Amino acid sequence: MHFTDREWWTLIHGMVFGAVFLLAFAGGLAELFSLRPGQLTARGVRERMVRLRIGTVAMAIAAWGTVITGTWIVYPWYRDPAPDSPKSTLLADPNTADWHEFGMEWKEHIAWLSPILATTVAFIVVYYGTNLIRHDRVRRTAMTLLVLSFVLAAVAGAFGAFITKAAPVS
Amino acid sequence: MSRDRLDSDATSTGDLEAPDKPEGPIVAAVLAAGVGCFAMGVFTTLGEASTSFADRLTWNEDVGPLSGKTGMTIIVWLVSWAVLYVIFRNRQTETRQALTISLVLMGLGVLLTFPTFFQLFAPSE
Numbered sequence: 336m337h338f339t340d341r342e343w344w345t346l347i348h349g350m351v352f353g354a355v356f357l358l359a360f361a362g363g364l365a366e367l368f369s370l371r372p373g374q375l376t377a378r379g380v381r382e383r384m385v386r387l388r389i390g391t392v393a394m395a396i397a398a399w400g401t402v403i404t405g406t407w408i409v410y411p412w413y414r415d416p417a418p419d420s421p422k423s424t425l426l427a428d429p430n431t432a433d434w435h436e437f438g439m440e441w442k443e444h445i446a447w448l449s450p451i452l453a454t455t456v457a458f459i460v461v462y463y464g465t466n467l468i469r470h471d472r473v474r475r476t477a478m479t480l481l482v483l484s485f486v487l488a489a490v491a492g493a494f495g496a497f498i499t500k501a502a503p504v505s
Numbered sequence: 506m507s508r509d510r511l512d513s514d515a516t517s518t519g520d521l522e523a524p525d526k527p528e529g530p531i532v533a534a535v536l537a538a539g540v541g542c543f544a545m546g547v548f549t550t551l552g553e554a555s556t557s558f559a560d561r562l563t564w565n566e567d568v569g570p571l572s573g574k575t576g577m578t579i580i581v582w583l584v585s586w587a588v589l590y591v592i593f594r595n596r597q598t599e600t601r602q603a604l605t606i607s608l609v610l611m612g613l614g615v616l617l618t619f620p621t622f623f624q625l626f627a628p629s630e
């Protein structure tokens with residue numbers, strides 16, 4: 336079993352950062368959802384806030400890691416003008432051209448919205464702390480942005496997986 | 506009454522040590538997120554509509570115009586966040602209206618990054 340440098344970077348871009356992002360999202364959403372008065376002890380709230388801070392900050396870092404490695408390391412290999420690059424391969428066949436013209440064109444742009452929203456959620460959690468349990472509208476705002484960040488990343492991630500299947504960077 | 510019950514009452518009445526903080530900085534962050542998403546959409550569509558603009562966005566030859574689109578988006582997002590923070594930092598505002606405005610901006614941002622939409626503005630060959 337052997338991976339080239341390029342394959343390692345696509346794994347780091349899609350699977351390492353992607354797995355951390357997914358894990359942090361699931362944990363962050365569950366913690367935010369249950370952060371309601373009457374459901375937790377005061378000690379439980381404090382303990383939960385530590386996990387929530389770590390989770391949302393990790394999610395934001397993972398989101399930034401994904402888009403930065405994707406744009407600045409993997410994408411130049413994808414769009415290389417050489418005839419055997421993934422982009423050239425996809426565009427050479429009318430049956431696969433849409434994977435670039437729609438899939439990649441959307442993925443490369445929409446992916447960058449996700450870390451902006453994840454960072455906003457991390458800021459809200461770190462700044463507001465245990466105030467979140469007293470102000471339901473802020474908690475709901477954080478949850479909405481957290482879910483949107485995940486949905487945007489999921490669109491980009493799904494297209495990334497399909498495009499890699501059709502024309503891998505290798 | 507059990508210890509847990511007492512603690513539960515404490516949280517339900519807001520008896521945690523943390524002082525109540527103004528929502529202004531959260532309003533600023535939420536609005537700036539919307540501005541950042543909208544900016545990404547604007548740069549994407551402008552880059553498609555104008556070859557010269559796309560050339561100016563090519564900060565790095567290997568990455569192409571995406572380097573400038575993302576770089577400008579980050580600058581616009583962070584600058585708008587800083588400005589909005591100064592405006593809202595001590596205000597006792599509520600996030601609901603900010604979230605609504607931000608969601609509209611995000612929706613526009615997603616639309617402007619949607620290939621079927623922004624390719625409508627591509628110059629005819």
